[in-house]
Amino acid sequence: MGLFGRIFDSYIGILSLFVIAFILGMGVWFYRFFMKKIEEEERTKK
Numbered sequence: 001m002g003l004f005g006r007i008f009d010s011y012i013g014i015l016s017l018f019v020i021a022f023i024l025g026m027g028v029w030f031y032r033f034f035m036k037k038i039e040e041e042e043r044t045k046k
Contacts, residue, residue, distance in 0.1 A: 007013035
């Protein structure tokens with residue numbers, strides 16, 4: 001539990017967790033966005 005205590009106790013640790021969560025969320029958003037655009041393009045080709 002020392003690692004988690006160290007992460008949540010310091011400003012840098014909290015900022016790091018925020019950045020990691022933001023990057024993961026951005027990856028999910030880009031994946032969904034590109035899949036939607038690919039699906040739309042395939043529908044218009046038919």
